[in-house]
Amino acid sequence: MSADVLVVADHRRGDLRDVSLELLSAGRELADEAGGDLHATVISGNVESLAEELDREGVDRIHTVAHGAEFNHDVYVQALTALAGDLEPEFIVVPNSVNGLDYAPAVATRLDRPYVSDAVDLDYSEGTLEVTREMYGSKVETTVDVAEGPFAVSVRGGEWPPAEGVGDAEITAFDVDVDEDAVRSKVKGFEEVGGGDVDIGDAEFLVSIGRGIEEEENLELVEELAEVTGATLSSSRPIVDNGWLPKNRQVGQSGKQVTPTVYLAIGISGAVQHVAGMKASETIIAVNTDPNAPIFDIADYGIVGDLFDVVPALIEEFGGEPPSV
Amino acid sequence: MKVLVTVKEVATVEDDFEISGTEIEETYLDYDLNEWDDYAVEEAVQLAEAGDDVEVVAVTIGPERSEETIRMALAKGADRAVRVWDDAIEDVELLDVETKAELLGAVVEEEDPDIVLSGVQANDDSFGATGVALAETVGFEWAAVVNALDTEKVLDEGVASVRRELEGGIEELTDVELPAVLAIQTGINEPRYASLRGIRQAQSKEIDVQSLDDLGVGADDVASSLDVTAMYEPETESDAQYLEGDAGEQAAKLADVLREKGVVGE
Numbered sequence A: 001m002s003a004d005v006l007v008v009a010d011h012r013r014g015d016l017r018d019v020s021l022e023l024l025s026a027g028r029e030l031a032d033e034a035g036g037d038l039h040a041t042v043i044s045g046n047v048e049s050l051a052e053e054l055d056r057e058g059v060d061r062i063h064t065v066a067h068g069a070e071f072n073h074d075v076y077v078q079a080l081t082a083l084a085g086d087l088e089p090e091f092i093v094v095p096n097s098v099n100g101l102d103y104a105p106a107v108a109t110r111l112d113r114p115y116v117s118d119a120v121d122l123d124y125s126e127g128t129l130e131v132t133r134e135m136y137g138s139k140v141e142t143t144v145d146v147a148e149g150p151f152a153v154s155v156r157g158g159e160w161p162p163a164e165g166v167g168d169a170e171i172t173a174f175d176v177d178v179d180e181d182a183v184r185s186k187v188k189g190f191e192e193v194g195g196g197d198v199d200i201g202d203a204e205f206l207v208s209i210g211r212g213i214e215e216e217e218n219l220e221l222v223e224e225l226a227e228v229t230g231a232t233l234s235s236s237r238p239i240v241d242n243g244w245l246p247k248n249r250q251v252g253q254s255g256k257q258v259t260p261t262v263y264l265a266i267g268i269s270g271a272v273q274h275v276a277g278m279k280a281s282e283t284i285i286a287v288n289t290d291p292n293a294p295i296f297d298i299a300d301y302g303i304v305g306d307l308f309d310v311v312p313a314l315i316e317e318f319g320g321e322p323p324s325v
Numbered sequence B: 001m002k003v004l005v006t007v008k009e010v011a012t013v014e015d016d017f018e019i020s021g022t023e024i025e026e027t028y029l030d031y032d033l034n035e036w037d038d039y040a041v042e043e044a045v046q047l048a049e050a051g052d053d054v055e056v057v058a059v060t061i062g063p064e065r066s067e068e069t070i071r072m073a074l075a076k077g078a079d080r081a082v083r084v085w086d087d088a089i090e091d092v093e094l095l096d097v098e099t100k101a102e103l104l105g106a107v108v109e110e111e112d113p114d115i116v117l118s119g120v121q122a123n124d125d126s127f128g129a130t131g132v133a134l135a136e137t138v139g140f141e142w143a144a145v146v147n148a149l150d151t152e153k154v155l156d157e158g159v160a161s162v163r164r165e166l167e168g169g170i171e172e173l174t175d176v177e178l179p180a181v182l183a184i185q186t187g188i189n190e191p192r193y194a195s196l197r198g199i200r201q202a203q204s205k206e207i208d209v210q211s212l213d214d215l216g217v218g219a220d221d222v223a224s225s226l227d228v229t230a231m232y233e234p235e236t237e238s239d240a241q242y243l244e245g246d247a248g249e250q251a252a253k254l255a256d257v258l259r260e261k262g263v264v265g266e
């Protein structure tokens, strides 16, 4: 094994995803700690132009694997197995994206590497990799040590700064003899969902509701609040999963990204996939009974309190009549 | 046809809690069926209801306490359950997906299912990896973050036609050969509540406890490479200004903030 790091770029429909550049920063840190080189790979799609985008300061080599237009996990697993066999990198670093979830555990298993997911910090010294990750919906952090490499780890988006500058990496094509018989899944296409009459991305003021509302009937309360304040109603995922609000109201990783002037989060814990969709809001206000709820970490204003007390009082502040729920 | 559903009993933490060593103290934990697995169980039961002669088997790795949770899957319609446990895994770090895939893999080999449904993630450790690692371990095909499955095609054509939910409201339409593991996303269906009759019937359904010996797995095969070395409450990065007082006072202060930001009239 070398002391090298191999990071795997994330891209979709022609675009490099932001997390790819963050991976380069995480990978560079590890390479420095281990005294190795930083390799990156881009698999499938328009690999030449994607590789150029990846060529930032600190990247030593980029390997392109031209095969197919879009992500296919069977191709990724074969390509990464071949690349890892060739480069023998001590570290394989992938994004904890939806596609990362779909290939990384299989790659680690096939290469017989221990796997730790969703790292928010990485530290390598004296042969041990220490991964910092969250548990219990971000309520606690843990450090997980892996005593012996080679390692495979996935990294949370938004935790490392994007790599910058223009690099002078050596870009080479890596030939993979893809065994088509072992490609047993076929991507047939893509579809955009969550359209409709309301675009919460346009709203200046979002009243956003989470599982703290408990029952569908109680939604009346926040609908009234939105009504009297002229706000638009949005929500976290469970509300949409339950069918209480349509998909186009969902904020987060798999919903919409929003940047309103004010985001008022009511009964929302602040899970990472929710925060991904609203952290860039100008002002964030959170109402939650749990003083330890992670949403308070990114809030500008916080109310530790019961929404069933606070929301009716707020409706009255604006001259409305709270519905009895 | 046989459907295997992996189910995990997960711990949720009370608002106030204490950590001792690398664990949260037991008194602050409540146990429940993993949210994602609830959707996986429902999907399995719907397959059974749509097809003739579809058996649904729930499998868990967990201590005796978890039987209560596994009974929930039985009450909702799973035909029987397998619980893997052994003194030898009591002290193993069950975060390690390699360990879990090895154990679940042994059950897959024994049961020989056509399709395995797992959850995208367990909401205590949020590893998001067990389903796909299991697939690779047993040589099945797979798909992660599945939020739609064409039941008829599974039953009639032996192919899993799925939607994978990508970031930003985009779905990928993919066909996956069976046998396969599908990691199920929330929202794919509406999980049912267990009926009283279901709960009663679950009491007499079988939970087959399997030890390492029973599964033909050696203690060395389940040794974990991961070691949890610390657990702590993250230092709050919050510079939030807290609005204090009773609910009326909090609401009044909040109203002032909203007016100041210019997002409401007056």
Ligand SMILES: Cc1cc2nc3c(=O)[nH]c(=O)nc-3n(C[C@H](O)[C@H](O)[C@H](O)COP(=O)(O)OP(=O)(O)OC[C@H]3O[C@@H](n4cnc5c(N)ncnc54)[C@H](O)[C@@H]3O)c2cc1C
Residues within 6 Å of the ligand: A098, A137, A209, A210, A211, A212, A213, A235, A236, A237, A238, A250, A251, A252, A253, A254, A255, A256, A266, A267, A268, A269, A270, A271, A272, A273, A274, A277, A287, A288, A289, A290, A293, A305, A306, A307, A308, B120, B121, B145
């Ligand atoms: C691949 C993937 C994609 C995902 N995409 C998204 C996404 O796009 N958007 C999204 O939101 N989630 C997404 N999730 C789900 C996410 O992980 C969380 O499960 C979800 O965000 C939790 O929603 P919540 O905060 O409403 O519920 P919970 O986490 O259950 O929080 C409810 C909160 O309400 C508080 N509360 C309870 N009662 C009251 C009361 N009376 N008054 C005030 N507060 C109260 C509680 O203290 C708690 O903090 C995704 C998950 C995965 C795995």
Ligand SMILES: Nc1ncnc2c1ncn2[C@@H]1O[C@H](COP(=O)(O)O)[C@@H](O)[C@H]1O
Residues within 6 Å of the ligand: B006, B007, B008, B009, B034, B036, B037, B059, B060, B061, B062, B094, B097, B100, B117, B118, B119, B120, B121, B122, B123, B125, B126, B127, B128, B129, B130, B131
């Ligand atoms: N101990 C376990 N027993 C049974 N299934 C499990 C166990 N741990 C994880 N799983 C399954 O794997 C999925 C993903 O879990 P994880 O990889 O831990 O986030 C869960 O939704 C379960 O379906």
